[in-house]
Amino acid sequence: MSVTPGPAGTGTEPAARAANVEVAARPDNGPDPPAPHLALCGGTVVTSLDPVRLITADVVIAGDRIASVGTAPAGVARRDCSGTLVMPGNVCAHHHLYSALSRGMPYRLEAPRNFLQILQRIWWRLDRALDEPAVRLSALIGGLDALHAGTTTVIDHHASPNFIDGSLDVIADALAGLGLRSVLCYEVTDRDGMARAAAGVAENRRFLARPQRLARGMMGAHASFTLCDDTLEACAEAALAAGVGVHIHVAEDGADQQDAEAAYGMRVVERLGRAGLLGPDALLAHCVCVCGREIAEITSSGAAVAHNARSNMNNRVGYSPLAHDGARVALGTDGIGGDMITESQVAFFRAAEAGAATDPGWPLRRLAEGARIAGRSFGEPLHGMIAPGAPADLTVLSYLPPAPLTGENLPGHWVFGLSSRQVRDVIVAGELVIAGRHSARVDEAEIAQQAAGEARRLWARLDEIPPHPFTPKGG
Numbered sequence: 001m002s003v004t005p006g007p008a009g010t011g012t013e014p015a016a017r018a019a020n021v022e023v024a025a026r027p028d029n030g031p032d033p034p035a036p037h038l039a040l041c042g043g044t045v046v047t048s049l050d051p052v053r054l055i056t057a058d059v060v061i062a063g064d065r066i067a068s069v070g071t072a073p074a075g076v077a078r079r080d081c082s083g084t085l086v087m088p089g090n091v092c093a094h095h096h097l098y099s100a101l102s103r104g105m106p107y108r109l110e111a112p113r114n115f116l117q118i119l120q121r122i123w124w125r126l127d128r129a130l131d132e133p134a135v136r137l138s139a140l141i142g143g144l145d146a147l148h149a150g151t152t153t154v155i156d157h158h159a160s161p162n163f164i165d166g167s168l169d170v171i172a173d174a175l176a177g178l179g180l181r182s183v184l185c186y187e188v189t190d191r192d193g194m195a196r197a198a199a200g201v202a203e204n205r206r207f208l209a210r211p212q213r214l215a216r217g218m219m220g221a222h223a224s225f226t227l228c229d230d231t232l233e234a235c236a237e238a239a240l241a242a243g244v245g246v247h248i249h250v251a252e253d254g255a256d257q258q259d260a261e262a263a264y265g266m267r268v269v270e271r272l273g274r275a276g277l278l279g280p281d282a283l284l285a286h287c288v289c290v291c292g293r294e295i296a297e298i299t300s301s302g303a304a305v306a307h308n309a310r311s312n313m314n315n316r317v318g319y320s321p322l323a324h325d326g327a328r329v330a331l332g333t334d335g336i337g338g339d340m341i342t343e344s345q346v347a348f349f350r351a352a353e354a355g356a357a358t359d360p361g362w363p364l365r366r367l368a369e370g371a372r373i374a375g376r377s378f379g380e381p382l383h384g385m386i387a388p389g390a391p392a393d394l395t396v397l398s399y400l401p402p403a404p405l406t407g408e409n410l411p412g413h414w415v416f417g418l419s420s421r422q423v424r425d426v427i428v429a430g431e432l433v434i435a436g437r438h439s440a441r442v443d444e445a446e447i448a449q450q451a452a453g454e455a456r457r458l459w460a461r462l463d464e465i466p467p468h469p470f471t472p473k474g475g
């Protein structure tokens, strides 16, 4: 596992190797490309998840992207990857890093009986208890959790109503410190008053104006049932001005539809469409309670959907009719950690239980869609591919296949045999950020200790916060 400089052809050489070395083309009149600095040698390389393609090759990295897939040139630092799968890094298409310190959180109120009460009594209390240190530690803990699972990009949806201004910078800085790529937004909502709704819009605008090396933004909005027409309009204006899409919860539960029909006389998706929030850059989380007309409108708009199987099961809100059949469906955790291997496996089993005609390749195609969504934000059409010129976001899993492994049957190995426990190395933007199952950037024990102290303080504040009084119409 050590990185050692050496000539090409040393180390463990598999019998069959990719024949061609492809080198990223130098743009006309562009600056000299950086010299290769790392070669992942001798692994079984999954160059694409949709369709699945697999070769034995060295992956050569130069700067922040892949230079070639074939045979490593002499003089480049080599990392032995024999006995591994080298795969595109996973993307979590819908996360709430702010919930990372809620693991094991005590709960002393009456048990929630429906989705709205889960929000009123748990998450809308937790978000009001967050301050700057809690937001930072949540991002660090959630970010490390994601990286260790081979997740290289997190598309996050953040809420901290008592620490709005600058909150996205705190998260972006924490994640950049870990070496994790992110697409961030602040969750605009009216539920904590119109001043905070305006502050949420302003925080998105501010963050969107300054793209960072490893962080981009979307326009964040909570859900139709906590947004009046004026706030929706402000979100649409900000998204248009920044040239980004909106990241919003859509019909996660029937309460969203009941509110839209009672207050506005229309379904949620129609309301979002009229507000100008649908389109190819939009990311719609959940879409559980949508009718056929809404499915058609989502599909024709080109919007992407983030399906969150474990969260939907946990909240007992039902199964999205789009999950299996939608045109552009990616997978998210909705805050239940950052492990997309587990999430994709559960999504597969949940689809099977729902009677969808699943094949094990389905979750891999959904992960590929997540990478395409992240690629749109970063202007990287090759994001999620292991190909010359693609961003070097990679995961190396220790895996000695106990049965023949081919491109055709890789999905079966993925669903029934792989686990985030096998994630050995993670590379983001060309840099080895998890090396041999340890962060190459931070002291993880120290962060865990800080987080435990921060969680204690967060939980103590939470104890003083009553259930949220916000109630949608039509319930």
Ligand SMILES: [Zn+2]
Binding pocket: 094, 095, 096, 157, 249, 285, 334
């Ligand atoms: Zn969510």
